[in-house]
Every structure is written in structure tokens, then in C-alpha cells.
Amino acid sequence: MSEQITQVAILDAEKVRGEKPVTLWRTAWRRLFKRKSAVLGMVLLGFLILVALFADVLAPYSPYDVLIGDEDVRARQSPCIHLFGCPEDQPQHIMGIDGNVRDEFSRVIYGARLSLIIGFTTVSFAIVIGTMLGALAGYLGGGTDNVIMRVMDVLLAFPSLLLAIVIVTVLGPGIENALLAIGIVSIPVYARVTRSAVLSTKQMEFVEASRSLGGNSMYILFGRIMPNSLTPLIVTATLGIGTAILDAAALSFLGLGAQPPTPEWGTMLSAERNQVFTAPHLVFYPGLAIMMTVLAFNLLGDGMRDALDPRLAQRGE
Amino acid sequence: MATYILRRILSSIPVLVGILFVTFTLARLIPGDPCRAILGEKATDAVCDEFIHRHGLDKPILIQFFIYAGEILHGDLGNSIRFSKPVTDLLIERLPTTLELTLAAMAFSVVMGIPLGIISAVKHNSAVDVSTMMVANIGVSMPVFWLGLMLAYVFALLLKDTPFQLPPSGRLSPGLSPAAFYEVWGWTASSPAVQGLLEFISRLNMLNAVLTLRWDVFLDSLKHLILPAIAVGTIPLAIIARMTRSSMLDVLGQDYIRTARAKGASRRSVVLKHALRNALLPLVTIIGLSLGTFLGGAVLTETIFGLSGVGRILYESITARDYGVVQSFTVVIAVFFVILNLIVDISYTFLDPRVRLD
Numbered sequence: 259m260s261e262q263i264t265q266v267a268i269l270d271a272e273k274v275r276g277e278k279p280v281t282l283w284r285t286a287w288r289r290l291f292k293r294k295s296a297v298l299g300m301v302l303l304g305f306l307i308l309v310a311l312f313a314d315v316l317a318p319y320s321p322y323d324v325l326i327g328d329e330d331v332r333a334r335q336s337p338c339i340h341l342f343g344c345p346e347d348q349p350q351h352i353m354g355i356d357g358n359v360r361d362e363f364s365r366v367i368y369g370a371r372l373s374l375i376i377g378f379t380t381v382s383f384a385i386v387i388g389t390m391l392g393a394l395a396g397y398l399g400g401g402t403d404n405v406i407m408r409v410m411d412v413l414l415a416f417p418s419l420l421l422a423i424v425i426v427t428v429l430g431p432g433i434e435n436a437l438l439a440i441g442i443v444s445i446p447v448y449a450r451v452t453r454s455a456v457l458s459t460k461q462m463e464f465v466e467a468s469r470s471l472g473g474n475s476m477y478i479l480f481g482r483i484m485p486n487s488l489t490p491l492i493v494t495a496t497l498g499i500g501t502a503i504l505d506a507a508a509l510s511f512l513g514l515g516a517q518p519p520t521p522e523w524g525t526m527l528s529a530e531r532n533q534v535f536t537a538p539h540l541v542f543y544p545g546l547a548i549m550m551t552v553l554a555f556n557l558l559g560d561g562m563r564d565a566l567d568p569r570l571a572q573r574g575e
Numbered sequence: 576m577a578t579y580i581l582r583r584i585l586s587s588i589p590v591l592v593g594i595l596f597v598t599f600t601l602a603r604l605i606p607g608d609p610c611r612a613i614l615g616e617k618a619t620d621a622v623c624d625e626f627i628h629r630h631g632l633d634k635p636i637l638i639q640f641f642i643y644a645g646e647i648l649h650g651d652l653g654n655s656i657r658f659s660k661p662v663t664d665l666l667i668e669r670l671p672t673t674l675e676l677t678l679a680a681m682a683f684s685v686v687m688g689i690p691l692g693i694i695s696a697v698k699h700n701s702a703v704d705v706s707t708m709m710v711a712n713i714g715v716s717m718p719v720f721w722l723g724l725m726l727a728y729v730f731a732l733l734l735k736d737t738p739f740q741l742p743p744s745g746r747l748s749p750g751l752s753p754a755a756f757y758e759v760w761g762w763t764a765s766s767p768a769v770q771g772l773l774e775f776i777s778r779l780n781m782l783n784a785v786l787t788l789r790w791d792v793f794l795d796s797l798k799h800l801i802l803p804a805i806a807v808g809t810i811p812l813a814i815i816a817r818m819t820r821s822s823m824l825d826v827l828g829q830d831y832i833r834t835a836r837a838k839g840a841s842r843r844s845v846v847l848k849h850a851l852r853n854a855l856l857p858l859v860t861i862i863g864l865s866l867g868t869f870l871g872g873a874v875l876t877e878t879i880f881g882l883s884g885v886g887r888i889l890y891e892s893i894t895a896r897d898y899g900v901v902q903s904f905t906v907v908i909a910v911f912f913v914i915l916n917l918i919v920d921i922s923y924t925f926l927d928p929r930v931r932l933d
Binding site for chain 2: 295408409411412413415416417418419420421423424425427428500504507508511512513514524527528531534535538541542544545548549550552553556557560
């Protein structure tokens with residue numbers, strides 16, 4: 259309904275001035291590009307996605323290749339970069355060699371692929387379930403609302419990483435279970451965000467109009483209310499991907515997530531943690547990679563929050 | 576207000592029951608036979624039958640839950656198989672380490688975060704502001720374990736033999752074994768509960784050092800605390816700095832601030848007295864809610880810095896399949912968390928009169 263009205267208005271405006279229509283998304287997009295930090299986030303993320311997509315081309319070695327016999331290298335050898343004075347006759351390993359004589363750089367590159375997959379899958383899982391629960395709670399209200407939100411309160415009562423650890427203990431260590439655990443732990447956040455968005459949208463006149471036109475409940479909820487509650491969800495999800503990647507790395511670091519020899523940053527870091535004094539590069543680079551990835555999502559999420567919520571943008575946060 | 580507080584307390588009861596239920600269910604879902612997990616693989620069927628009967632494991636699941644809840648309510652947290660002693664003893668032993676670390680990390684993040692946030696807000700959009708916020712963004716994006724390891728590398732190895740050298744592990748230097756304050760004072764406990772409390776307090780090394788006037792021990796434990804506290808406190812620090820900034824910006828734009836300036840109050844006094852007091856309100860919630868971050872960070876940090884606290888034992892118990900400890904510690908932490916949130920919520924009614932009206 260409101261869309262149609264906007265459409266009509268837009269057509270009129272175009273007729274009058276021949277200009278492009280100004281929609282919420284267009285202004286948001288423009289505002290997003292005005293923020294340096296958001297642009298930096300997008301650039302970083304774009305870079306990471308490219309690295310993940312072209313890992314096969316970018317990585318000089320396979321992430322599983324043990325180089326003993328192929329090259330004259332030692333385990334945990336420091337980085338050798340020709341540009342910085344490493345003798346030309348030695349093979350170049352810009353991030354050094356890991357404890358199992360593999361090229362660290364190639365492993366870090368392949369790690370980008372895994373980390374992005376981890377971030378997107380856990381958050382998608384949490385969003386689908388969290389949004390459903392939150393939408394139902396907010397729309398139906400009363401007893402349903404109470405039951406759903408109390409369960410969410412219980413989940414929120416545990417520090418998230420601890421709950422994830424306990425869930426993985428029950429399910430057994432491994433990357434799939436770690437993802438599931440992080441997904442479960444993040445559900446309440448999306449349920450809460452959706453519920454409050456639905457609660458405020460539900461009061462609006464266009465919803466009442468839709469109902470008086472005879473729309474059924476599910477259509478009103480998912481066809482009318484939800485699309486108008488999207489903005490806070492998008493922001494929460496973007497920031498949530500960063501948190502999910504951090505938590506997954508932490509689980510892997512504790513030996514509960516991805517198992518060796520998977521080139522996962524947390525696992526790689528964990529394997530060499532006791533060698534930090536003798537081979538700091540093996541701890542430094544995977545951690546730096548985690549930080550960059552999480553930073554990209556955080557910058558982008560912050561920028562999107564400001565761009566999509568004019569009230570917050572005025573605050574200048 | 577009394578009704579609000581009462582309602583808030585009552586509403587946390589279902590959450591507490593939920594916590595018990597979740598931990599109970601999770602513990603029951605852990606694969607494997609509890610008898611053989613506890614008594615060892617070689618336990619005979621007869622021994623196991625007796626064990627199952629004694630622990631009520633042959634009763635309906637709902638009855639088992641009530642038995643479990645009853646035990647917890649009586650302060651019986653069960654036993655650790657690995658250490659063969661009550662979990663409460665382990666708590667008394669290990670919790671002080673984590674508490675000390677958490678408090679130090681909290682102090683670090685608040686003492687650094689709030690001034691940084693104020694400066695950023697006052698010098699809005701200046702180079703200081705932009706760089707502080709960039710650093711804050713990097714701060715929230717860092718993995719705790721990575722920061723911990725890198726700090727250890729820099730301060731224990733690169734800065735070795737400089738005044739900035741800091742120890743990378745443990746709570747005290749080897750050779751230092753300070754006496755507990757109650758022993759120094761010649762106190763004797765009248766009951767096991769009091770004894771437990773005294774022991775708990777004496778294990779807070781820095782407090783104990785002050786009580787026994789051992790300044791060398793105090794300094795030594797402080798030195799050991801710095802690196803882990805920075806590692807745990809960095810993420811909350813970044814969050815606090817950002818929140819202080821946005822909250823201050825909010826307040827600084829209000830009319831009463833302009834009025835205060837107009838009536839001749841100095842800029843300094845307006846920022847620190849008029850604005851800060853109101854800007855601090857949302858921070859109470861943020862600091863309270865960050866406790867989960869602190870605790871999660873403690874699990875990771877304790878394993879790196881060789882601190883035998885709650886986080887470390889929880890992690891070790893999981894790998895050693897010592898489920899009694901996992902279950903009880905999770906309950907204790909979650910309950911602690913709920914109570915803290917309750918306190919934060921209630922403190923709001925005292926800090927912000929508007930909440931009382933709702």
C-alpha cells in the first residue's frame with residue numbers, strides 16, 4: 259500500500275523534474291559512501307572476498323603441502339621475503355613456515371575462505387530462527403511472547419562464549435558443531451531485535467489498513483511488517499558476522515572448532531601458541547587476519563547503522 | 576519503586592529455573608555412560624547399578640531434575656571426579672583468581688575508556704577523536720587470545736631486561752608464598768563456612784597482601800596481573816570508550832548544557848559535572864553487560880597466562896570430561912550473571928528517576 263503510494267509519487271516527481279527517485283535505500287547507500295570508516299570496511303571486505311574467491315590463484319602452495327624434501331626449509335622458519343633482503347636463492351615464504359613445514363602464507367589465504375563461510379552461515383542460521391521467533395513473539399504477544407522471550411532470556415543469561423563451549427562439549431568438537439553452537443548462542447539477539455521492530459511497526463497505520471483490507475495474519479506479518487523491520491536486522495547481522503568469526507576462532511583456539519590440518523586461523527594460532535617466543539610470526543599473521551576480517555564487518559556495520567538510522571547519524575556515533 | 580524492584584526480582588526467577596534446566600539437560604545430553612565416566616571404564620555392572628541407584632539416575636527424568644535443583648539450592652554443587660573433592664572447594668580455590676583478573680580488567684577498561692570517550696566527544700571530529708575511534712574499532716575486533724599472546728611476546732621477550740619487562744605467566748613469582756591474612760592475624764574459623772570465606776578472601780592475592788602489609792607481594796601480583804588484565808579489558812575498553820563518546824555527544828547537545836554555559840559555568844565544569852553525570856547512565860548497563868565479555872575473555876586468557884582460575888578449570892574439565900565441574904561452574908557463572916544484571920537494572924531506578932515512572 260505505502261509502496262504503491264510512493265511509486266505514484268515517484269512517477270509524478272519524475273514527470274515533473276525528470277530526476278531519479280529518492281528512496282530510503284538510495285539515501286542510505288549515499289550516506290554509507292560518505293562515511294570514511296564504512297568505505298574502509300567495504301574495501302577491506304571486498305579485498306577479503308576476492309582473496310577467498312581466488313585463493314587457488316593467490317596461494318603459492320597448497321595449504322596442506324608439507325614441503326620437506328621439496329625445498330630446503332625448516333619447521334617454523336622465519337619469513338623470507340626477497341624484497342626485504344632475503345637471499346634470492348632461497349624460496350620465498352612471506353609469512354614463514356609453520357610447525358609442520360607448510361607455507362604459512364598459503365594457509366592464511368585459504369583461511370579467509372573458511373572464516374567468511376563461518377561468518378555467513380552462522381549468522382544466516384541465527385537470523386532465520388531468531389527472526390521467526392522474534393516476529394511471532396512480537397506479533398502474537400501475550401503468552402507466546404512470554405514463553406519465547408523467557409527462553410531467550412535464559413540463553414542470554416549465559417556468557418555467550420561459555421554457552422557455546424558447553425554446547426560443543428555436548429555435540430562433540432568439530433567445525434560443524436562449533437558453527438551450530440555459535441548459531442544457537444546468537445539466536446536471542448536477532449529474536450530481540452526483530453521483536454522490538456515488529457512491536458513498533460505493528461502499531462503503524464498501514465498495518466491496520468492492510469488488516470482492514472482483509473489480509474491474513476501471516477501475510478501481514480511477513481509481507482507487510484517484516485519488510486519494514488529490516489533495517490535494524492541488517493545492521494545487527496553485519497556486526498554479528500564479526501562476533502561469530504571471533505567466537506568461532508576462539509572455539510578453534512580451544513580445540514573445539516576446526517581440527518588440524520584445516521587451515522582455520524584460530525586452529526593455526528592454537529597449534530603454535532606455545533612457540534610464540536620462538537616463532538612469533540606463526541601467531542601474529544593468523545591473528546592479524548582474524549582482526550582484519552572482524553574489523554571489516556564492524557566498520558561496515560557501524561556505517562550501515564548510521565546510514566540507515568538518521569536518528570543515530572545525528573548523534574555522530 | 577518497591578513494586579518495580581519486586582517485579583524485577585520475581586521476573587528473574589523463571590530465568591534462574593531455566594538456567595538450571597538448561598545446564599541439567601546439557602549435562603544429561605553429554606554422550607557416554609555417567610557411571611563409567613565417573614568410576615572409570617573398568618567399573619562392573621553391579622557397581623554401576625549401585626551407583627545409578629545411589630545417584631537417583633534410575634528415577635524419571637523430571638524427578639532427577641528436582642533432586643538436582645534441590646541439591647543446588649542447598650549449596651551442594653556436587654563433586655569433581657578429577658580432583659575428588661567438592662566443587663565448592665574448587666570454587667573457593669579458583670574463583671579468586673578469576674575475580675581478581677576480572678576486577679583488574681574492569682578497572683583498566685573503565686579508567687582508560689571513560690576519559691578517552693570524553694575527550695573524543697569534547698573534541699568531536701578532531702584528529703584525536705578520529706584516531707581514538709579507529710583504535711577502538713580495532714580493539715573490539717581483536718581476538719583476546721591473540722592479543723594475550725602478542726602482549727606476552729612483547730613484554731616478556733622483546734622488552735626483557737628493560738624496566739618494562741612483565742612476567743608472562745602465573746600470579747606470583749616463584750619463591751613468594753605469602754601467608755594468609757587470617758593466619759597472620761591469628762584468627763581461627765568457628766565453622767567450615769567461615770573458614771571457606773576467609774580462605775576465599777585470602778586467595779585474592781592483592782587484597783591479602785594489603786591486609787598483611789606485604790608490599791613486595793602486592794607489587795609482584797600487580798605485575799603479574801597487568802598483561803592478562805589488558806588482554807581481557809581491551810574489548811570492553813573499546814566498547815566503553817565508544818559508548819561514553821556517543822552518550823556524551825548526546826548530552827552535550829542538550830539545552831541545559833547551553834544554559835549552563837550561558838550562565839557562566841566554565842567549559843570544564845560543564846563537561847565534567849553537568850554532562851558526564853548524565854552521560855554515565857547508559858554506561859552502567861554497558862559495564863554490567865560487558866561482564867559476559869570479561870568472563871569469556873577470562874577463559875581464553877587464563878589458558879594463555881597460566882592462571883588457574885575458573886575459566887581454565889572449566890576448559891580443563893571439558894577436555895577431561897569432568898562433567899560435574901562443567902555443570903556446576905556453568906550454573907554458578909550464569910546465576911552470578913543474572914544477579915548482576917538484576918543489580919544493574921535496579922541501580923537504574925536510583926540513577927534515573929524516569930525509570931521509576933514506567
